[in-house]
Amino acid sequence: MKLRLGHDLLDKQMMSSDDKKVGRVDGIILELHKTTPPRVVAVESGIETVLHRVHCGTKWLRAIGRRLHVRDDGAAIDIPFTKIKSIGIDVKLMMNVEEAATNEWEDWLREKVVERIPGSGKGKKAGESK
Amino acid sequence: MTAQKETIHFEQLINRCVFDVDGKKVGRIEEAVADRDGVVNEFHVGSAAAFERFASSIVSVLGVTMKTKGYVVAWDRIDFSDPKKPRLLCDLSELQPLE
Numbered sequence: 083m084k085l086r087l088g089h090d091l092l093d094k095q096m097m098s099s100d101d102k103k104v105g106r107v108d109g110i111i112l113e114l115h116k117t118t119p120p121r122v123v124a125v126e127s128g129i130e131t132v133l134h135r136v137h138c139g140t141k142w143l144r145a146i147g148r149r150l151h152v153r154d155d156g157a158a159i160d161i162p163f164t165k166i167k168s169i170g171i172d173v174k175l176m177m178n179v180e181e182a183a184t185n186e187w188e189d190w191l192r193e194k195v196v197e198r199i200p201g202s203g204k205g206k207k208a209g210e211s212k
Numbered sequence: 213m214t215a216q217k218e219t220i221h222f223e224q225l226i227n228r229c230v231f232d233v234d235g236k237k238v239g240r241i242e243e244a245v246a247d248r249d250g251v252v253n254e255f256h257v258g259s260a261a262a263f264e265r266f267a268s269s270i271v272s273v274l275g276v277t278m279k280t281k282g283y284v285v286a287w288d289r290i291d292f293s294d295p296k297k298p299r300l301l302c303d304l305s306e307l308q309p310l311e
Contacts, residue, residue: 087222087244087252089264110222112244112252119287122250123219135223163250 085169087122096127096161096173098182105184107173108132111160124160125173127184150190159184220295230257230290232300239281241298255290258282260310282310 085091087110096104109126130144161182167174175182196202222244230238239258246252256264260282285307291299300307 083248085246085248085250087246088226089243092223108223112220112222114218114220114292120220120244120252120292122222122246122252126221131223134221 090169091125091173094169094171094173096125096175096182096184098175098177098179099167100178102179104175104179104182105159108135122163124162125166126160127182128159129187150194159186220292225292225295225298228296228298230285230298230300232304233302238283238300238304242282253287255285255287256282256310257285258310264310283307284310 091107092110094107096107098104105127107125108128108131110122111124111126112120113123114120159182161175161177161184165176167176225241225244227240227242229240232238240262241255241257242261243256243264244252245254245256258281264282283304285300289300289302289307291301
């Protein structure tokens with residue numbers, strides 16, 4: 083099976099093993115080696131990777147993330163390629179939402195902002211579609 | 213001694229101009245083709261590759277024929293030591309045209 087990275091993988095929706103949305107494939111990491119072909123080692127997800135693609139704002143986003151304790155190391159989230167179960171309309175992972183940990187910004191906003199808005203009730207967890 | 217490994221972001225390679233051994237522009241990287249294990253065997257370069265990525269179905273439905281150039285570049289014929297300026301390691305005539 084041929085996999086076209088730009089067409090078949092990049093920007094596709096990722097689904098966890100329990101069928102919840104866990105963000106999109108925002109980046110693809112290739113490992114280069116002098117004597118063997120390049121290899122996809124991981125896919126990246128997160129606003130930081132998207133901003134990096136448009137060449138802006140990654141430094142201050144990291145700083146804000148660290149300051150707000152969204153993610154202590156401020157780095158983008160890598161999902162190993164070996165954790166991808168299948169690639170079709172969606173990219174299905176062999177891990178659940180918590181393992182993927184791609185929704186940290188969404189979870190932070192839900193806990194700190196959305197749930198505090200009067201009348202909001204309990205905020206939906208990121209990735210829940212219904 | 214361990215083999216040196218580097219990592220590179222594919223999304224940052226897209227649209228990068230590839231230059232031949234004489235420093236002439238060959239085209240832009242538009243696609244990389246891997247097998248199911250993630251091993252990348254070839255890169256598609258040039259405007260034909262861009263059409264392959266975005267508009268091939270629309271163009272074929274409309275029956276429009278467009279003059280585009282594109283090449284299939286095997287993984288060992290491209291040098292990413294400077295990812296901002298990928299270079300061909302062979303002559304342009306040795307590349308397989310993209311159809």
